[in-house]
Amino acid sequence: MSDPLDVGQWAKNWEAMARQAQATMSGNSAQPVWGxxxxxxxxxxxxxxxxxxxSGGKQQSAAMEHLLAGAQGYLGMxxxxxxxxxxxxASGFSxxxxxxxxxxxxxxxxxSNPFGAAMRGFGNQGAVGFDQMMEQFSAAxxxxxxxxxxxxxxxxxxxxREKQENLQKTAQVFIDYQEQSARYDRLMLKVxxxxxARFQLKLAEREEPGRQIDSARGLYDVWIDAxxxxxxxxxxSEEFREVYGAVVDAQMRVxxxxxxxxxxFCNQLGMPTRSEVNSIGERLQALRRxxxxxxxxxxxxxxxxxxxxxxxxxxxxxxSTRKETVKSAALLERAEPVKATKPAKSKKSAKLNxxxxxxxxxxxxxxIKASKAKEAARVEVxxxxxxxxxxxxxxxxxxxxxxxxxxRRKSIASxxxxxxxxxxxxxxxKSKDAAGSGSFAASIARFARKSKTASVSGRSSxxxxxxxxxxxxx
Amino acid sequence: MGPLNIEPFKLFEEAQKFQKKMTAGxxxxxxxxxxxxxxxxxxxxxxxDKLVVYRYRGDSKPTAKTPTLIVYALVNRxxxxxxxxxxxxxxxxxxxxxxxxLIDWGYPDLADRWLTLDDYINGYIRRSVDAVAKNAGVKKIxxxxxxxxxxxxxxxxxxxxxxxxxxxxxxxxxxxxxxxxMLSNWTRTMDADLFxxxxxxxxxxxxxxxxxxxKPMRLLQQKYVGMVxxxxxxxxLENFLRMEKWIFDSPDQAGEAFRQFxxxxxQGNKLIKGGLKLGKHEVDLKNITMPxxxxxxxxxxxxxxxxxxxxxxxxGSKDYTQIAFKGGHIGIYVSSRAQREVPPAIHDWxxxxx
Numbered sequence: 058m059s060d061p062l063d064v065g066q067w068a069k070n071w072e073a074m075a076r077q078a079q080a081t082m083s084g085n086s087a088q089p090v091w092g093x094x095x096x097x098x099x100x101x102x103x104x105x106x107x108x109x110x111x112s113g114g115k116q117q118s119a120a121m122e123h124l125l126a127g128a129q130g131y132l133g134m135x136x137x138x139x140x141x142x143x144x145x146x147a148s149g150f151s152x153x154x155x156x157x158x159x160x161x162x163x164x165x166x167x168x169s170n171p172f173g174a175a176m177r178g179f180g181n182q183g184a185v186g187f188d189q190m191m192e193q194f195s196a197a198x199x200x201x202x203x204x205x206x207x208x209x210x211x212x213x214x215x216x217x218r219e220k221q222e223n224l225q226k227t228a229q230v231f232i233d234y235q236e237q238s239a240r241y242d243r244l245m246l247k248v249x250x251x252x253x254a255r256f257q258l259k260l261a262e263r264e265e266p267g268r269q270i271d272s273a274r275g276l277y278d279v280w281i282d283a284x285x286x287x288x289x290x291x292x293x294s295e296e297f298r299e300v301y302g303a304v305v306d307a308q309m310r311v312x313x314x315x316x317x318x319x320x321x322f323c324n325q326l327g328m329p330t331r332s333e334v335n336s337i338g339e340r341l342q343a344l345r346r347x348x349x350x351x352x353x354x355x356x357x358x359x360x361x362x363x364x365x366x367x368x369x370x371x372x373x374x375x376x377s378t379r380k381e382t383v384k385s386a387a388l389l390e391r392a393e394p395v396k397a398t399k400p401a402k403s404k405k406s407a408k409l410n411x412x413x414x415x416x417x418x419x420x421x422x423x424x425i426k427a428s429k430a431k432e433a434a435r436v437e438v439x440x441x442x443x444x445x446x447x448x449x450x451x452x453x454x455x456x457x458x459x460x461x462x463x464x465r466r467k468s469i470a471s472x473x474x475x476x477x478x479x480x481x482x483x484x485x486x487k488s489k490d491a492a493g494s495g496s497f498a499a500s501i502a503r504f505a506r507k508s509k510t511a512s513v514s515g516r517s518s519x520x521x522x523x524x525x526x527x528x529x530x531x
Numbered sequence: 532m533g534p535l536n537i538e539p540f541k542l543f544e545e546a547q548k549f550q551k552k553m554t555a556g557x558x559x560x561x562x563x564x565x566x567x568x569x570x571x572x573x574x575x576x577x578x579x580d581k582l583v584v585y586r587y588r589g590d591s592k593p594t595a596k597t598p599t600l601i602v603y604a605l606v607n608r609x610x611x612x613x614x615x616x617x618x619x620x621x622x623x624x625x626x627x628x629x630x631x632x633l634i635d636w637g638y639p640d641l642a643d644r645w646l647t648l649d650d651y652i653n654g655y656i657r658r659s660v661d662a663v664a665k666n667a668g669v670k671k672i673x674x675x676x677x678x679x680x681x682x683x684x685x686x687x688x689x690x691x692x693x694x695x696x697x698x699x700x701x702x703x704x705x706x707x708x709x710x711x712x713m714l715s716n717w718t719r720t721m722d723a724d725l726f727x728x729x730x731x732x733x734x735x736x737x738x739x740x741x742x743x744x745x746k747p748m749r750l751l752q753q754k755y756v757g758m759v760x761x762x763x764x765x766x767x768l769e770n771f772l773r774m775e776k777w778i779f780d781s782p783d784q785a786g787e788a789f790r791q792f793x794x795x796x797x798q799g800n801k802l803i804k805g806g807l808k809l810g811k812h813e814v815d816l817k818n819i820t821m822p823x824x825x826x827x828x829x830x831x832x833x834x835x836x837x838x839x840x841x842x843x844x845x846x847g848s849k850d851y852t853q854i855a856f857k858g859g860h861i862g863i864y865v866s867s868r869a870q871r872e873v874p875p876a877i878h879d880w881x882x883x884x885x
Contacts (some may be wrong), residue, residue, distance in 0.1 A: 098776035130748075133754040135546055138537060260534040269536035273545055276535065277756065284748045292713055294744075302720030309729040316729070332639065335731065349654070432832070 094208035134280070135273045223318075230314045234307040241304045244297060259283050540670045551723035556762025563769065571625065571632075577662035581637030584659045586666065587613070589625030597696050598630040598667040600660060602687075605651070605788070607739055608780055609635050612677070614773060615777060618865040623874030629881065632663045634680075639784040642733050646785040648686075648792060649810030650788065656687045660694050671696035673881060674692050678702050678787060678834060678860075679792070682802060685842075689818045697876060697884050698848075699824045702860055704834045706841035707800045711743050714833065717769060720795045726792040735781035745832055756784045774865070803845055816842075822850035822884045826873065831860040 213221040259279050263270055270276045291297050320330040577584035584600075601621075603609035612633065613621040634656070640648070654860050660726040662674050674695050676684025681703025686693045707715045727733070743750045803805035807814040823846060827839035836855065843851055854876055856863050862870050 095674070128752065128753050128756045128759060132549075135549070138542055141544060218577075257565075263534040271536050271538070271541065272533055273542060275754070276537075278753070279749045281753045285746055288747065293711065298716050298719050301717050306722045306725055312723070313729045318821055331731070335644065338641065339645045342650075346654075347648065407759065427591045 098146040129272065130280075131277045134277050138273050138276070227314050227318070230307070234304075236313045237304040238301070240300050244291060244300050248284075248288050248291045251290065252284040255287050256280055257284035339408040538567045541696045542576065546848060552589065552759050552762045555732045556759065556768075558859040559765050559768055561680040562615070562764070563772070566772050568615065568773055568776065569610045570816060571613050571622050571649050573615060576632065577659060578587055579655065579658060581639065581643065581753050582655050582659070583635045583637065583792075584662055584791070585633050585635060587621050587631045587633065587676050589622075589631075592729060593625070593630035594628035595630050595881065596674050597669055597671065597673050597881075598632055598663050599624070599673040599699075599881070600650060601631065601633040601678045602674060602680040602684045603634060603636070604654060605636055605639075605784060606679055606781060607632055608782065609677075611777055611861070613822050614865055615770070617867075618770075618801055618870065620869075620874060621865055623870060626879065627874055627878035629878060630667065630705075632666075635660050636782065639732060639785045639841075640783070641732065643785045645760045645788045647810070648683075649812075651785075651788055652683050652686050653690065653810050656683060657691060657694075660687070660691070664694070670694075673697045673699065673829070675699040675701065675877070676703060678704075682796065684847075685802065685816060685819065686807070688821070689816050690809065690812045692820060695821055697822045697824070698819065699826070699880075700839070701873075702828055702831055702834045703825065703876065704796075705845065706803045706838050707797050709835050709841070712838055716795050717741070718793055721793070721798075723790050723793040725796065726793070727786045731786045733784040733786065733789050735783050737785065739779055739781055742833070772860075779802040803841055813868060814859070816845050818845040819846040820848050822880075823848045823852070824877065824880045825851070825853040825875070826856060827853070828856045828858050828863045830858060830859055830862075833860045850884070 211225075212224065213219075215221075256279065259282065260270075263279070264267070270279060317330065320332060323330045560828075571885075572588040573585040574588065575583055576586050586598075601609070601612060603612070613619045616622065621633070623630050623661060627695060659797070660674070671694060674684045674697075676717070678683070678701070681700035682705070683705070684698060684700060684703070686830060688698050704712075758768075758771055761771060791814075795801045795807055799806070801814070802814065805815070825839060825842050826832070827836050829836055831839075842854065843853060856869065856873065858866050858868060863873065
């Protein structure tokens with residue numbers, strides 16, 4: 058059974074660790090910020106680096122060190138092969154795996170597992186010091202993990218309740234992260250094993266003469282291919298998906314917890330915090346969005362003016378088209394026998410023009426045109442028939458036989474009523490007018506007949522024969 | 532017979548050569564000037580917050596009547612499309628007669644922490660498109676979206692189809708749940724809210740680390756072994772360092788936009804499944820009825836080809852063309868094959884739809 062947790066000591070350790078973490082984050086730490094992912098270079102590599110007199114300038118040296126760190130796998134392999142060649146001669150060297158076994162054929166630097174460093178790298182990117190913070194936490198709290206675990210779920214009470222609960226939560230997220238991180242590392246070890254297995258398979262494929270590997274670089278490239286393939290297989294798996302998500306989430310919880318602690322500390326010192334800046338930023342962005350939306354919806358005069366100008370142009374074009382149509386229709390009607398329909402037509406066209414541009418109006422206008430055209434055709438046919446019997450009988454006809462004229466007009470009106478209501482109404486009205494004028498003309502004719510004097514009508518050469526003819530037909 | 536047939540003499544020769552390259556490399560590295568990038572003259576046509584829209588100047592006036600706006604991803608700097616004279620998508624498009632504009636997002640900081648995808652797509656992109664259209668005196672423009680910028684362009688075009696004449700997407704993910712999408716696999720179970728609430732803006736170094744971990748052996752080791760081989764060649768070394776500059780010169784990611792991109796695109800796969808909402812607007816890819824050219828890279832480790840191919844059939848356009856480029860996510864802009872193949876393909880496609 059483990060000893061009871063010394064909460065006082067634990068809290069002391071935690072506070073010391075938090076101070077160190079703060080120092081690291083503020084850049085005062087003497088430790089490197091990039092963690093310890095890079096393995097120490099092999100001796101051959103060190104000698105080579107020294108031989109190249111890289112100490113010409115600090116910057117160049119750093120650049121070259123980075124380059125060599127990247128190339129260390131290749132250099133290690135080269136070194137290993139060279140050692141094998143020196144010690145065993147060409148015959149033994151051709152298969153370094155035969156004696157040492159595969160895993161011992163190359164030094165760890167040559168085939169270091171880079172995948173283990175992946176999540177450490179993730180932790181360090183963009184949040185300097187996370188790795189160090191975790192190490193410090195392990196050093197401070199690690200020995201008491203077992204005790205801490207048991208105490209983490211104990212209820213907190215008393216005047217330090219909040220503080221104690223917070224400490225428990227902090228410890229819990231750190232422990233969770235370490236557990237998830239360990240799962241991730243185990244998965245990466247699996248990648249390493251698979252990579253070696255795949256490498257062996259690839260080498261076996263190269264045993265045939267002509268396909269053998271004849272350079273260290275060639276061998277290195279085969280190793281890289283094998284490692285990448287093995288990694289891709291795991292990295293695309295559902296297991297990786299779950300482990301990766303869990304370790305990232307765990308890391309975020311640690312960060313959040315630490316940020317919370319720092320914010321509390323800042324609040325006590327009267328310093329602004331990230332949360333406060335975030336609140337202001339969120340409100341500001343919402344305001345900007347609202348302002349822009351408002352401005353665009355109501356204040357975009359330029360766009361509106363352009364739209365109105367375009368609409369006006371369209372309207373003017375429509376009007377001019379309509380006028381032309383009306384003119385041509387008027388010309389057509391002048392050639393027609395029924396003069397009375399003209400003014401009605403123009404009035405209607407004007408009304409229709411005003412009524413505007415809607416598709417319904419356009420349809421209606423088409424219907425009007427069609428009915429007018431039909432009506433005109435009918436009238437023309439009637440007039441033609443008439444003219445075959447007596448070419449000059451139109452006016453006389455209207456005067457001498459008002460009842461026929463009236464009937465015909467009524468018939469036309471009723472026919473067009475079937476086609477189009479607005480037209481027939483006015484036509485019918487006009488037909489009545491026409492009938493009225495017809496009876497007046499008839500009474501004049503009667504008067505003319507009675508007086509039996511054609512001398513009064515001698516002023517108009519047209520009226521006389523009509524009246525005479527009409528009267529004659531009677 | 533074993534798999535190795537390395538002559539000891541050759542081995543020592545190889546080691547010696549490596550050492551010589553390193554020594555010569557030191558001299559070359561000392562003689563190098565600062566790395567420069569971006570080779571084409573450009574003029575600013577619109578600016579808002581940290582965003583700037585540029586119009587590139589070609590040697591002669593553009594023959595294309597419709598301008599093309601490049602919408603780059605937020606996760607890297609857009610000068611990848613105009614890296615250097617012999618590696619420039621922009622330069623080659625200008626040479627073909629296209630009128631090229633580009634959105635430079637700048638480097639978001641804490642003030643941009645609350646920018647949402649709605650702010651980016653219905654705000655910044657919409658206003659940039661309007662600015663380009665106004666500048667060119669046209670009503671509709673061509674949009675060329677790259678990578679994440681391609682996904683944004685799809686959303687924008689679906690919401691504002693009347694503003695886009697032709698849409699071109701390059702290495703653009705549409706289906707985020709293809710089985711070979713490593714980034715998607717990693718983010719699927721992560722708590723996006725916890726992540727963004729904790730770290731706010733996502734640091735560029737963290738993003739870069741994730742990209743490196745997609746191929747850790749190649750990108751952290753093998754690449755630098757290859758670098759030793761070109762250490763004594765100034766021109767090649769400059770090219771290499773320019774690429775390094777671009778790779779690690781990344782902006783931080785605005786927290787809210789990142790949260791939504793992770794949750795709705797990577798986790799929810801809503802771009803293709805539906806249900807994606809940006810502000811007041813629903814994103815329905817069926818609204819994309821204009822001609823679409825989709826170019827993807829066959830060896831893309833960031834956006835697998837299948838993730839791009841999925842566009843076919845989910846958009847409303849009947850004029851859909853796709854081109855599979857033989858190369859990777861970066862090679863599609865900077866390889867010599869890309870210079871030969873990609874800009875003429877884009878130009879020809881646009882010309883047929885001018």
